[in-house]
Amino acid sequence: MSIKTRLVFGLSMLLALIVAQAFIAMDQVGRLRNITQEVAVVSMERVEYVAHVATELSQLRAAELGLLLSANPDEERKYQNEIRSLWDSVGSSIELYHNRIEDTGRLADYEAFLTHIEKYQAFGQQFMTLNESGRDQDAQLLFTRFQGEFDQMMNHIHRLRHEEFAASLEMSAVAQGLTSRSRHLFIVAVLVVGIVELGLGWYIWKSLSGGLEGLLEGTRRVSKGDLSQSVPEGSRDPFGELASSFNAMVSSLKASQEENQRLAQVTMRMQEERIQLLRGTLEKVVGAQELERTRVARELHDQAGQALTALQFGLAQLERSADSPQLKEQAASLRSLTVETMNEIRNLALDLRPSILDELGLVPALRSYVRDFSRRISVPIEFETSGLNNRLPPEAELILFRVVQEGLTNVAKHSKATAVKVSLTADKGQIEARVEDNGAGFYVEEVLKDSGRKSLGIFGMRERIGLLNGTVDVQSSPGQGTRLIFTVPQGQKVERGGDHEQDKGPVG
Numbered sequence: 030m031s032i033k034t035r036l037v038f039g040l041s042m043l044l045a046l047i048v049a050q051a052f053i054a055m056d057q058v059g060r061l062r063n064i065t066q067e068v069a070v071v072s073m074e075r076v077e078y079v080a081h082v083a084t085e086l087s088q089l090r091a092a093e094l095g096l097l098l099s100a101n102p103d104e105e106r107k108y109q110n111e112i113r114s115l116w117d118s119v120g121s122s123i124e125l126y127h128n129r130i131e132d133t134g135r136l137a138d139y140e141a142f143l144t145h146i147e148k149y150q151a152f153g154q155q156f157m158t159l160n161e162s163g164r165d166q167d168a169q170l171l172f173t174r175f176q177g178e179f180d181q182m183m184n185h186i187h188r189l190r191h192e193e194f195a196a197s198l199e200m201s202a203v204a205q206g207l208t209s210r211s212r213h214l215f216i217v218a219v220l221v222v223g224i225v226e227l228g229l230g231w232y233i234w235k236s237l238s239g240g241l242e243g244l245l246e247g248t249r250r251v252s253k254g255d256l257s258q259s260v261p262e263g264s265r266d267p268f269g270e271l272a273s274s275f276n277a278m279v280s281s282l283k284a285s286q287e288e289n290q291r292l293a294q295v296t297m298r299m300q301e302e303r304i305q306l307l308r309g310t311l312e313k314v315v316g317a318q319e320l321e322r323t324r325v326a327r328e329l330h331d332q333a334g335q336a337l338t339a340l341q342f343g344l345a346q347l348e349r350s351a352d353s354p355q356l357k358e359q360a361a362s363l364r365s366l367t368v369e370t371m372n373e374i375r376n377l378a379l380d381l382r383p384s385i386l387d388e389l390g391l392v393p394a395l396r397s398y399v400r401d402f403s404r405r406i407s408v409p410i411e412f413e414t415s416g417l418n419n420r421l422p423p424e425a426e427l428i429l430f431r432v433v434q435e436g437l438t439n440v441a442k443h444s445k446a447t448a449v450k451v452s453l454t455a456d457k458g459q460i461e462a463r464v465e466d467n468g469a470g471f472y473v474e475e476v477l478k479d480s481g482r483k484s485l486g487i488f489g490m491r492e493r494i495g496l497l498n499g500t501v502d503v504q505s506s507p508g509q510g511t512r513l514i515f516t517v518p519q520g521q522k523v524e525r526g527g528d529h530e531q532d533k534g535p536v537g
Contacts, residue, residue, distance in 0.1 A: 444468025
């Protein structure tokens with residue numbers, strides 16, 4: 030039985046004295062019904078439009094990431110078309126939401142929301158331009174730089190959705206106030222007509238407030254993020270229809286929430302796969318470099334070294350057997366030049382791949398390299414080790430040797446230092462290597478931004494240390510020298526010694 034039928038049945042039994050009061054009550058009920066319907070319909074539309082924008086932007090972000098990771102032109106065209114389609118859909122949802130805004134006080138929030146969308150749309154146009162022109166690296170950097178703007182935009186959208194729920198609650202509070210007024214009118218009617226009016230008033234009040242309270246309780250749950258329960262629909266009266274509409278809205282929000290979570294998981298999984306792919310590629314490149322260094326070092330040592338040794342012996346024999354003093358002098362000069370060339374080739378081979386690293390390990394290899402390097406550049410270098418008496422995994426030894434080697438090369442090329450210190454320490458589950466000098470120093474931020482100089486080799490150091498899940502810390506300022514700190518976690522295969530070993534003083 031509908032509310033209208035109930036009221037007609039009740040009014041037919043009342044006296045003329047309460048006819049006016051009954052019509053007033055019906056008017057209050059009508060207003061209450063309109064307000065509650067507005068709460069459900071308007072709130073559902075605005076919240077759904079905001080939820081659609083959030084879902085489409087998440088899909089847009091995933092499509093942009095897919096475009097970055099696409100492996101062939103067909104996939105790129107598919108993602109480009111999908112991105113354009115999603116932007117059109119986002120524009121339509123924003124326009125529909127704007128058409129449903131009736132409160133001028135909400136225009137400021139809408140303008141802020143629109144500003145975020147326009148900023149991200151400008152980024153999207155620039156991103157598509159870079160991708161279509163083949164500048165994938167620039168597109169990737171732009172994609173990463175706008176992650177913060179994307180997060181702010183999504184936070185604003187979620188906040189806007191919660192504000193819409195708050196507006197719904199406010200309108201529901203107004204409806205609840207009207208319910209209270211209707212209840213008072215029914216109480217007056219009860220006082221006038223007695224027991225008959227009391228029973229009829231209780232019956233009507235119960236019919237009205239029951240459905241409204243269920244809707245209010247459901248609205249409170251949804252505003253707190255609980256989408257697991259629906260509102261009882263009851264009979265097919267206006268409140269039942271309203272409860273059905275409210276349940277449809279909750280189902281739509283729940284589906285949108287699940288889709289957002291799924292897209293977020295897909296995005297995270299794609300990022301992890303890309304990182305693993307990059308790491309695997311880097312490992313292969315570094316491995317290939319080391320194999321090539323080993324091959325070149327062996328060729329220099331075996332072929333060039335043997336040829337120069339034979340040349341040295343030949344020149345020595347020529348020097349001894351020559352009759353002319355001038356010829357003896359020339360042979361001696363050439364033999365001396367040959368010895369110097371042999372030493373240079375030996376140093377080059379050791380730089381490429383010191384055999385002592387494979388045979389004895391990191392600490393002896395670094396000690397030998399630091400001693401020879403100090404002699405070559407005529408700068409005293411202090412070398413210290415602590416807590417590392419046993420061998421490390423081969424890949425860890427090789428990477429730590431290379432970054433220290435690169436750090437010393439930077440000292441020789443750029444620092445103009447008069448004293449250098451190299452230290453290697455194992456403590457508290459970490460291995461730390463340091464290269465410190467008292468040279469000219471530099472502004473770290475400016476050098477790191479200078480991609481033309483490759484950041485003094487820091488980019489390569491970070492790539493190598495990253496293979497061990499380590500970090501590189503660069504500390505410097507003009508006139509204050511430079512400190513490079515390489516830190517890597519100590520794996521389970523690494524064995525630590527308990528004794529403390531030091532080589533104090535200049536090496537060389």
